[in-house]
Amino acid sequence: MTSPHYIAFEGAEACGKSTQAALLATRMDAVLTRETGGTAVGARLRAILHDNSVMNLTPRAEALMTAADRAQHLAEVVGPALDGGRSVVSDRSLYSTLAYQGYGRELDVEELTIINDWAINACWPETVIFLDTPDELIAERLQERELDRFEAAGEAFHQRVIEGFRTMASGNTERWITVDSRGSIDEVEASIVAALTERGVL
Numbered sequence: 001m002t003s004p005h006y007i008a009f010e011g012a013e014a015c016g017k018s019t020q021a022a023l024l025a026t027r028m029d030a031v032l033t034r035e036t037g038g039t040a041v042g043a044r045l046r047a048i049l050h051d052n053s054v055m056n057l058t059p060r061a062e063a064l065m066t067a068a069d070r071a072q073h074l075a076e077v078v079g080p081a082l083d084g085g086r087s088v089v090s091d092r093s094l095y096s097t098l099a100y101q102g103y104g105r106e107l108d109v110e111e112l113t114i115i116n117d118w119a120i121n122a123c124w125p126e127t128v129i130f131l132d133t134p135d136e137l138i139a140e141r142l143q144e145r146e147l148d149r150f151e152a153a154g155e156a157f158h159q160r161v162i163e164g165f166r167t168m169a170s171g172n173t174e175r176w177i178t179v180d181s182r183g184s185i186d187e188v189e190a191s192i193v194a195a196l197t198e199r200g201v202l
């Protein structure tokens, strides 16, 4: 691979994104990072966003906090890495805002796209790997965990989020790769590597 590549992982909570992002970053010798919380400022924003005791945070405020996290992340981590010739593998991206705050919280997806395009200075992930998880499995996993503010948002919310990811993935198959998140870590990794190899990314 010659030029640096910007890849984001997307999907529901506990779908295995973080594990697969770390494996891919190692394979590509890429910078491994995440949204939200990929910078010191972002970590503080993330703490508020996930805090169950934060009541009445409006969807617009929530969306703007994720955009602020992203602007800082672009300036501090993603931009410098790409400019320096390193690829970037990020656990989530602006597509999470479109899925969670757009489809999930029902804010206007086009408005969110404009706000986020501005926040990241139009530096979008070139490839998005969507780990798709069957609906029953998402519900099951959410029952097993102690829930944070997002996880506690209810089944209908999470259903809208996952459908949002599916809609975005099927609407832009040049950028998105959908991978079944079931199967062992090795199996999922093999599917990701095969898809990226086919596209000439690896």
Ligand code: TMP
Residues within 6 Å of the ligand: 012, 013, 014, 035, 036, 066, 091, 092, 093, 094, 096, 097, 098, 100, 101, 150, 151
């Ligand atoms: P994670 O630890 O699985 O990445 O979880 C992050 C949570 O934050 C997850 O519930 C999705 C949510 N989130 C948004 O709602 N909007 C965003 O823009 C991002 C990046 C995350």
